[in-house]
Amino acid sequence: MATKIRLQRHGRKSYAYYPIVIADSRAPRDGKFIERIGSYNPNTNPATISLDFDRALYWVEVGAQPTDTVRSILSREGVMLMKHLRGGVKKGAFNEEEAQRRFDAWKAAHTKAENAVQAKLEAKAEADAKARFDAEAEKNRVKGEEVAKKKAEKLAAEEAAAKAALEAEAAAEESAEAEATPAE
Numbered sequence: 096m097a098t099k100i101r102l103q104r105h106g107r108k109s110y111a112y113y114p115i116v117i118a119d120s121r122a123p124r125d126g127k128f129i130e131r132i133g134s135y136n137p138n139t140n141p142a143t144i145s146l147d148f149d150r151a152l153y154w155v156e157v158g159a160q161p162t163d164t165v166r167s168i169l170s171r172e173g174v175m176l177m178k179h180l181r182g183g184v185k186k187g188a189f190n191e192e193e194a195q196r197r198f199d200a201w202k203a204a205h206t207k208a209e210n211a212v213q214a215k216l217e218a219k220a221e222a223d224a225k226a227r228f229d230a231e232a233e234k235n236r237v238k239g240e241e242v243a244k245k246k247a248e249k250l251a252a253e254e255a256a257a258k259a260a261l262e263a264e265a266a267a268e269e270s271a272e273a274e275a276t277p278a279e
Contacts, residue, residue: 097121100154100161100169102135103128112136115146115165117154130154135168141213146172156181173202 097120102113104125113135116128132154133146151174155161161169169175180194 098129098154098159100132100151100159100165102162102164110138112138115151115168117159120160135164140216144168144172146174148172148174148177152177173198173205176201 098117099120100115100117101124103116104111104113106112114131115133115135117130117132118126118128122128130150132150133144136143146168151169151172155169155174155178166175177194177198180198183189184191184194
């Protein structure tokens with residue numbers, strides 16, 4: 096029986112997630128499978144991968160053929176590297192401890208690189224949020240200045256109208272006084 100390590104499609108339209116399964120190569124894509132060894136969710140940023148490392152390594156070592164996408168996932172998680180290192184141990188190129196040391200060194204470097212990428216994404220998101228906040232603050236400041244200018248103009252117009260009304264009232268009082276007192 097030829098076995099494949101492949102993805103099954105689940106989820107709704109335009110929002111799929113994929114269990115990683117071991118299946119007979121003749122079985123339909125979403126049909127019967129032998130074992131589920133993980134999942135892949137490309138909808139998150141970065142994509143979320145959960146994988147049973149030991150079972151994946153076992154199936155790769157016994158000859159299960161991964162599809163192209165699954166091969167890249169297994170490579171990213173280190174399964175293919177561990178298979179390669181175990182092959183070196185079988186050939187006598189180095190011992191098991193050396194293989195584990197090399198794998199641990201690779202895993203540490205890989206984790207460091209992933210953390211750097213994640214930190215860069217977080218810093219970019221923070222910078223974008225700060226830029227949006229600063230733009231909004233500037234927009235609010237400009238709008239506040241416009242509102243203050245309009246209020247000042249309106250207040251000046253009201254003061255001018257009140258002053259003109261007082262002057263007109265004063266002039267009316269003077270003319271009324273002038274009419275009330277006879278000319279001498």
